[in-house]
Amino acid sequence: MADSDIPHPSSLLLPDEIHQAVKPGTALLRLETTRSREGLLDGAWWPRTRDIETELPALITALTGHLGPIERIGLDATAWHNIPTRLVVDDQVVHLDSDPVGDDTVLITRGHNDHFALLVVPPDTTADAGHEAMAHAVRADNVTQAAQILIATTTECTGGGPTDPAVFPKP
Numbered sequence: 405m406a407d408s409d410i411p412h413p414s415s416l417l418l419p420d421e422i423h424q425a426v427k428p429g430t431a432l433l434r435l436e437t438t439r440s441r442e443g444l445l446d447g448a449w450w451p452r453t454r455d456i457e458t459e460l461p462a463l464i465t466a467l468t469g470h471l472g473p474i475e476r477i478g479l480d481a482t483a484w485h486n487i488p489t490r491l492v493v494d495d496q497v498v499h500l501d502s503d504p505v506g507d508d509t510v511l512i513t514r515g516h517n518d519h520f521a522l523l524v525v526p527p528d529t530t531a532d533a534g535h536e537a538m539a540h541a542v543r544a545d546n547v548t549q550a551a552q553i554l555i556a557t558t559t560e561c562t563g564g565g566p567t568d569p570a571v572f573p574k575p
Contacts, residue, residue: 507524
């Protein structure tokens with residue numbers, strides 16, 4: 405494949421209108437494209453609302469398609485409305501745990517001690533900030549915590565100044 409055929413990060417971002425145009429029940433999800441799992445985060449999820457029973461089934465379905473069956477999901481109870489203890493999605497029971505992971509992260513458990521951490525982009529995030537946060541979260545060399553990514557991308561995309569190079573070093 406020629407260098408010109410390799411998609412560059414800016415061309416991999418979702419169109420600006422995607423978050424508003426996507427139908428309820430569709431997951432906006434990006435996963436790290438390498439199997440190394442060396443970064444702090446394995447992907448990013450951008451829910452449309454804070455209603456977990458509306459948002460989570462699409463995420464579980466998408467993740468199951470890429471990772472296999474999902475057993476548990478850890479969420480911060482203060483960030484979501486009415487978290488049940490389990491959901492049945494595609495005839496599969498997924499247990500939901502209220503963990504102090506922070507409202508910027510969701511923990512996915514596929515099997516015994518096989519965990520994935522996803523950045524959660526807040527539903528009301530602007531398109532530019534959401535796309536930027538998702539792009540940084542899926543970088544294989546990402547060593548930035550989810551909360552720092554959200555702070556830096558929100559500041560950058562709302563005209564608060566350039567992103568701190570210590571938070572997002574150039575690749």
